[in-house]
Amino acid sequence: MTAPTPHHFIALIEDACTSCLICVQECPTWCISLDSHHEEVSEPGARRPRTVSVLDDFRIDYGLCMYCGICVDLCPFDALEWRPRVGYQAEGRDDLVHDIARLDGGTSDG
């Protein structure tokens, strides 16, 4: 029997995320949610100010997540990736909801 492979977790590369919501829409269990706002960017010489999305928060509810990886596959900007994960379990249901601070680390401590 081969050695068991622990689940990985899905990490967010915050700088790459454009808040496009594709992951949120395509997740089969609706376990991803994000908050963003728009900011106007004026560049010298531009005919009009441009608008960019700025990510405020990004949450994955690991209590719902099926670890299917559809979000990782579909992200057009490679802002989500698999990383080895140390912890699985939680004593509180809310502890399974990882916000942007917990999704952005090198490895998750659970």
Place this chain on the structure above:
Amino acid sequence: MTEIAWLRLAADPGVRVGSLPLACCALEVESAVRQGALRAETAADGHPRETVLLVAGTVTAPLAPLVRMVVDQAPAGTRVVAFGACATSGGPYWDAPSVRPGADAAGAAGVPIDVYVPGCPPPPEALVAAITGREVAP
């Protein structure tokens, strides 16, 4: 006590493990048995030091009272593990009218959960980690 198949933790037979096999997560419990982490209880095992109940699968509205009954009949101090996404939150069926959004969902027949094990399904070693309280190495 309602008849459920009692298991023992192979590494520590003082830990008695009961599985409520409600859906496919029960196969992961079986897998832990096949891998040797859990084994069937025998008459020689004696009184358990610790009891762990696994809610392994989807808790539907008709089954919720049964889950409640098994948990109520368990010895005091029994730890209840929500094993997998369904028992934790309803999993992929969380918005289905007949599925309770987790074994601990508020309302009738919700049971208090001590440890939530995410995953659809969680691997057997996550099960052992939840029973022993030790996290899995990366």
